[in-house]
Amino acid sequence: MKNRTLTCALSIALLGSVGASLFIPAPTAIVMAADGSGTTASISDILKNQQSDGGWKKYYSETSGEWAKSTIDNKATYTEIRRLASEYSSSKNTTYSAAAIKGINFLLNMQYANGGFPQVYKSSDYHTHITYNDDAMVNVLILLDEIANKKGDFSFVDSNLASKAKQAVDKGVDCLLKTQYVSSGKLTAWGQQHDENTLKPTSARIYEVPSLSAGESTTIVKFLKTRPATSQITASIKAAEDWFKKVKITGYRYERNSTDSYIVADSSAAPIWARFYQLDTNKPIFTGRDGVVKYALKDIDQERRAGYAWYGNWPSKIGIN
The missing domain is CATH 1.50.10.20 (Glycosyltransferase)
Structure with missing residues (x-):
């Protein structure tokens, strides 16, 4: 029990620097x-x-x-x-x-x-x-x-x-290609939702702020790979895959239970990705029902920590490791 407590304490201390955390899947x-x-x-x-x-x-x-x-x-x-x-x-x-x-x-x-x-x-x-x-x-x-x-x-x-x-x-x-977010002149990934007029990532529920989403972006890339190859589609796919590689989080694995979620240091763990990344900074972000962006999962309310899929291994399903 003492070793487990020490491990958890270390994990919490590390959360602020890496912004990584477990999730309890939504229904x-x-x-x-x-x-x-x-x-x-x-x-x-x-x-x-x-x-x-x-x-x-x-x-x-x-x-x-x-x-x-x-x-x-x-x-x-x-x-x-x-x-x-x-x-x-x-x-x-x-x-x-x-x-x-x-x-x-x-x-x-x-x-x-x-x-x-x-x-x-x-x-x-x-x-x-x-x-x-x-x-x-x-x-x-x-x-x-x-x-x-x-x-x-x-x-x-x-x-x-x-x-x-x-x-x-x-x-x-064409919409998928036009909505791929450009940061510092480079194509990156996609948000969970995009404004229907500006085509930029935008907000939905109070804890879903404008951001880039690793999960939905993975599915978009998978679909684009089924399309006849064009220079634009090829460039889009490569840019997204480069972004996945850039923002992956290594050295941590998930632990979870029915009431909360957290992360444990594990040098042998497979890469993980945040559900949301802040636009332009690529920092993992977390938001509770107060709508305030935090940079560590431990800093939002427990109900949202446990009740939303904040992290996953989505890009690994298309060969990103």
Whole structure:
């Protein structure tokens, strides 16, 4: 016990200099969708809960406010479309294909002229921002790319809709390239959300301030690697990978429990990355429900330390070590 206490004390002392910390993962989409959404609902409930604009709500039980509107948050809408297409493939019941097509057209209508997708359709506040958070926009682009190529369960779509989906994917890729943050003249990475007008990283919830996000940036790079190579895409990928290498944190591993999170010095540990990096300084940052930026996880409230994914190994999944 004495050695463990000494190790923890050393770890806390080191936090201020390296800004590294553990995380307790936020609830998964399936858990968060327990009151009904496309991840868990029956196919009949999916049909019943499709909104007049063609999309779906985050939670089917919502009746007012922003979350009663159609959204791509928490896997909403693109999950329902996939399930409807799958159901049509096995049953050939055109009720399912018609609902899927209505959902696809919703996504096409939801897309901004600059290629970005908001979190919530016809919304307000941070819900209007181009949303990379939880990989929402990239997952929509992956779906639209399958539709554009009439791949798998989407072989039923007509050429006109496939062509529109391709155009949407091309616009989306252009948006990804234009939103990659430039610091001191160099391309770096992406934020969780970007302003739909300025295209700069911006804020969402009070503890999500303008910053660069290692997790969402990893997914964007992975998607860009599936695109036909161009000089711009190649440069974008290389710049992001260089940034991942620059900001990785070595010599520490995570320890966690159900109520808190912290870091332990470990020279043999694999690299880790912060959830958020401060723009231009590349310092890991942490923010509690007071909205004040801190540089060590120990300095924010315990509820946020335990309840948000502040660190992870995301870039290692694309070969960054």
